[in-house]
Amino acid sequence: xxxxxxxxxxxxxxxxxxxxxxxxxxxxxxxxxxxxxxxxxxxxxxxxxxxxxxxxxxxxxxxxxxxxxxxxxxxxxxxxxxxxxxxxxxxxxxxxxxxxxxxxxxxxxxxxxxxxxxxxxxxxxxxxxxxxxxxxxxxxxxxxxxxxxxxxxxxxxxxxxxxxxxxxxxxxxxxxxxxxxxxxxxxxxxxxxxxxxxxxxxxxxxxxxxxxxxxxxxxxxxxxxxxxxxxxxxxxxxxxxxxxxxxxxxxxxxxxxxxxxxxx
Numbered sequence: 001x002x003x004x005x006x007x008x009x010x011x012x013x014x015x016x017x018x019x020x021x022x023x024x025x026x027x028x029x030x031x032x033x034x035x036x037x038x039x040x041x042x043x044x045x046x047x048x049x050x051x052x053x054x055x056x057x058x059x060x061x062x063x064x065x066x067x068x069x070x071x072x073x074x075x076x077x078x079x080x081x082x083x084x085x086x087x088x089x090x091x092x093x094x095x096x097x098x099x100x101x102x103x104x105x106x107x108x109x110x111x112x113x114x115x116x117x118x119x120x121x122x123x124x125x126x127x128x129x130x131x132x133x134x135x136x137x138x139x140x141x142x143x144x145x146x147x148x149x150x151x152x153x154x155x156x157x158x159x160x161x162x163x164x165x166x167x168x169x170x171x172x173x174x175x176x177x178x179x180x181x182x183x184x185x186x187x188x189x190x191x192x193x194x195x196x197x198x199x200x201x202x203x204x205x206x207x208x209x210x211x212x213x214x215x216x217x218x219x220x221x222x223x224x225x226x227x228x229x230x231x232x233x234x235x236x237x238x239x240x241x242x243x244x245x246x247x248x249x250x251x252x253x254x255x256x257x258x259x260x261x262x263x264x
Contacts, residue, residue: 007036008058009043014051014208015201016044023059028067029119031093038096045105051208052107054200055124062112062136063120068145089150099152102126103223107207107215111200112136113193121186122149125156128207128219130186131200132178133193138186141173159226160185211250217241 008019018040020027027033037055044050057063066072071092074080082091089095102108103126110124113133121138124130140157142149149157149170158166161184169176182190191199207215221241225234245251 004032004036006030006033007040009040011044011047011050012201013205014049015204016040016047016050016053017201018044018053018055020055020057020063023057023061025067026061026064026115027057027059027120028064028070029123030067030070031095034095034123038098038101041101041105041108050106051210051212052109052204053105054109054111054204055127056111056197056200057113059114061114062110062116064115065118065120065141072145090147098123099126103219104216105219106212107204107210107219109200109204109207111196112138112187113196115139118142119151122151122153122157125151125153125160129188129200129203131196131203132181132187132190133196134178134190135193136178136181136187136190138176138181139173140170143171144173157186211254213248214245214250217245 006020006022008021010017010019018037020033020037022028022030022033041053044053075082075092083093084091086093086095088097107129108127109129109131110127111131111133112121112124113136115137116124116132117139118141121140140149140153148154154166154170157170161169165184168174176184176186178187178190181187189199221237224237228234
């Protein structure tokens with residue numbers, strides 16, 4: 001991680017807490033913030049004491065999306081040139097592979113309050129669990145600023161809410177309130193704003209209790225098999241992964257612990 005304070009990192013028990021920390025601009029995204037966010041996840045994944053990761057935002061909003069003045073304006077003015085080597089953000093800058101990072105990561109939980117706009121929600125779509133405060137508002141206003149969705153959100157949004165809703169939301173850019181987001185499957189659960197952090201932390205703590213290796217295997221299977229049309233491939237991947245589990249110490253310990261607890 002850089003020496004920037006755009007990301008705060010702390011460990012609470014078995015949970016790493018990552019906080020987007022640009023509250024003066026509603027935690028608007030910059031290349032530096034995104035790179036530090038990725039580094040914080042990598043740090044948590046490398047810590048054997050951490051079993052899950054919680055992401056929050058400082059101040060009155062989770063994230064207002066890309067900082068247009070910091071990120072887009074220099075290109076619009078011709079002060080910067082788009083980068084040919086960037087194959088993920090259309091030339092805006094070279095960033096890490098967010099999709100592979102989130103897939104391979106320990107469980108990722110987001111706690112969203114206030115505004116989550118553009119990249120402020122699309123970057124969360126590959127997360128495992130998204131909690132939202134009852135004051136949360138989401139929007140995907142890409143077309144309105146002359147661009148298209150990014151971070152594979154054209155896939156993950158449709159996967160979460162269906163093609164019809166994804167089409168409406170991305171083409172209109174309209175605001176989606178928390179209750180609609182929950183009904184549609186965009187978020188897993190809506191809670192009172194003053195209980196958001198504690199509820200999301202409790203979920204992260206629950207996810208942290210499972211063996212990390214098996215959690216990662218499960219995440220990989222879900223990601224690989226979600227859109228797979230060959231059911232034999234789905235079955236084979238599960239069987240191969242089960243075989244790996246059966247030879248693991250984690251499986252043996254879990255079975256013995258369960259049987260010992262039942263016999264008491």
